Every structure is written in C-alpha cells, then in structure tokens.
Amino acid sequence: MTELRIAIVDDHSIFRSGLRAELDAGLEVVGEAATVDEAIALVGAVRPRVVLLDVHLPGGNGGGGAEVIQRSAASSPETLFLALSVSDAADDVVRVIRAGARGYITKSSSGAEVSDAARRVADGDAVFSPRLAGFVLDAFGAAAGETAATHDELDRLSQREQEVMRLIARGYSYREVATELYISVKTVETHVSAVLRKLQLSNRHELTAWALERKLL
Known part of the structure; x- marks a missing residue:
C-alpha cells in the first residue's frame, strides 16, 4: 500500500x-x-x-x-x-x-x-x-436559496474582482492585496472601484458587511 x-x-x-x-x-x-x-x-x-x-x-x-x-x-x-x-x-x-x-x-x-x-x-x-x-x-x-442569489451577485464580478473583493473584505490593505495577487496597487484600486460600483456599495466597510452577510469569508 x-x-x-x-x-x-x-x-x-x-x-x-x-x-x-x-x-x-x-x-x-x-x-x-x-x-x-x-x-x-x-x-x-x-x-x-x-x-x-x-x-x-x-x-x-x-x-x-x-x-x-x-x-x-x-x-x-x-x-x-x-x-x-x-x-x-x-x-x-x-x-x-x-x-x-x-x-x-x-x-x-x-x-x-x-x-x-x-x-x-x-x-x-x-x-x-x-x-x-x-x-x-x-x-x-x-442556505440553498441564499446561495442562488449570491451566485447571481458574484456573476457580476470577474474572477480577479472576486479575489480582490474577498481580500479587501477580510481587512487586507491595498498593498497587501497587491502582494498577495502579484499585481500593482493601482490595479487593486481599479478592481475595488469596479467591485463597489457593480455591487452598489460605497466603501470597504459596506463591502465587508456584504461579504459577511453572504458567508463569503
């Protein structure tokens, strides 16, 4: 064996x-x-x-x-x-x-x-x-019904935007996200802006609450 x-x-x-x-x-x-x-x-x-x-x-x-x-x-x-x-x-x-x-x-x-x-x-x-x-x-x-709704919301985001969203929601700084994903800080800022716009949120605190509510962390 x-x-x-x-x-x-x-x-x-x-x-x-x-x-x-x-x-x-x-x-x-x-x-x-x-x-x-x-x-x-x-x-x-x-x-x-x-x-x-x-x-x-x-x-x-x-x-x-x-x-x-x-x-x-x-x-x-x-x-x-x-x-x-x-x-x-x-x-x-x-x-x-x-x-x-x-x-x-x-x-x-x-x-x-x-x-x-x-x-x-x-x-x-x-x-x-x-x-x-x-x-x-x-x-x-x-959570089956919630999962379907969450999938619909996540579908608005690209794969990279989802990765950035989860790290930002966990409290990572822009620089830490850039290091984790091997991208520039400027690119992180661009992705965060897109995420907030697509999810109709105002700031990272709302993003964290949104992610926690949907059990994405």
Missing part, C-alpha cells in the same frame, strides 16, 4: 506528538505546523496529500484553519484538508467546510479513526463525526 503523505497542524505540540504516535504506519507525516503562517508555508513547501487541521490557530489574519485552507489553495491545489478539532460547535464546523475542508472530526477520535478518515478524504470522500454531519446538512440546505 502506498504511504499517504500528511501534515499535522495544531498549536499544541503535545497533541501533535501524540497524534503522530497514534497514526497507522501507512501514513507518512511529512511536516508539522503550529500557526496559520507556518501551516501555509508548510503546505506550499511539501504539498501533503492531506492536512489534519485544527480549526483554531494563532497567526495570520485571525481566520484560523479556514484561512489556512483558503490561502493554501493557490500553492497546493491538490492538498485536501480534514479538520480535527476539540470544538463541535456548529459555527466552527460550517465555517471550515465553507472554506473547503473535506471533513471534520473531533479530537476524541482514536488514532485508527483519524487514519481511516484521512485515507477516505484522500480517496475523495467527505468525512464527518456522526453528530456533526447534521450541522453541515442543515447549514447548506437552509
């Missing part, structure tokens, strides 16, 4: 060590990280197939595990994320799944259960601890 290359992201070193010891031999741990920034750098450098990712992490822009998923997409699009957290709060579950995680299991899971979940995610399955699946079904089912 081919070894599955995984990374462990958690801000508690004792937990990382314990989890590494409990995982099946067929899982190769190719790196560990404790913060948002460390995790993003690690994923880009070693490109693991699956990341076991805690939801609450220090660093970055305060977005925790969801931020790691979103900011790693460009550097390692083939990497999949399995949230592994002590939290079973509905908000935490839905936030990280919206960001792109392929599953969410709690830290009460055994090493064998985590190993099995990682393999299933690598094979294309979505994996949830039993009581958490209901949160996801409820959230995405209830």
Whole structure:
C-alpha cells in the first residue's frame, strides 16, 4: 500500500506528538505546523496529500484553519484538508467546510479513526463525526436559496474582482492585496472601484458587511 503523505497542524505540540504516535504506519507525516503562517508555508513547501487541521490557530489574519485552507489553495491545489478539532460547535464546523475542508472530526477520535478518515478524504470522500454531519446538512440546505442569489451577485464580478473583493473584505490593505495577487496597487484600486460600483456599495466597510452577510469569508 502506498504511504499517504500528511501534515499535522495544531498549536499544541503535545497533541501533535501524540497524534503522530497514534497514526497507522501507512501514513507518512511529512511536516508539522503550529500557526496559520507556518501551516501555509508548510503546505506550499511539501504539498501533503492531506492536512489534519485544527480549526483554531494563532497567526495570520485571525481566520484560523479556514484561512489556512483558503490561502493554501493557490500553492497546493491538490492538498485536501480534514479538520480535527476539540470544538463541535456548529459555527466552527460550517465555517471550515465553507472554506473547503473535506471533513471534520473531533479530537476524541482514536488514532485508527483519524487514519481511516484521512485515507477516505484522500480517496475523495467527505468525512464527518456522526453528530456533526447534521450541522453541515442543515447549514447548506437552509442556505440553498441564499446561495442562488449570491451566485447571481458574484456573476457580476470577474474572477480577479472576486479575489480582490474577498481580500479587501477580510481587512487586507491595498498593498497587501497587491502582494498577495502579484499585481500593482493601482490595479487593486481599479478592481475595488469596479467591485463597489457593480455591487452598489460605497466603501470597504459596506463591502465587508456584504461579504459577511453572504458567508463569503
């Protein structure tokens, strides 16, 4: 059996060590990280197939595990994320799944259960601890009508304008957006003006409220 290359992201070193010891031999741990920034750098450098990712992490822009998923997409699009957290709060579950995680299991899971979940995610399955699946079904089912309306609004924006919109709404400065997207500050300003005009908003504060209301962050 081919070894599955995984990374462990958690801000508690004792937990990382314990989890590494409990995982099946067929899982190769190719790196560990404790913060948002460390995790993003690690994923880009070693490109693991699956990341076991805690939801609450220090660093970055305060977005925790969801931020790691979103900011790693460009550097390692083939990497999949399995949230592994002590939290079973509905908000935490839905936030990280919206960001792109392929599953969410709690830290009460055994090493064998985590190993099995990682393999299933690598094979294309979505994996949830039993009581958490209901949160996801409820959230995405209830949001079906909102999603259609949001898609219509997003369709007004080009792909680049959507990228700029999300970063500005998260609080990035124009210069930070320019660095993140490898474009000039002047180009960022042009995109922001277009976004505000198309969405009929007045400023970045309204844009942030608009994005939060539609759960785009």
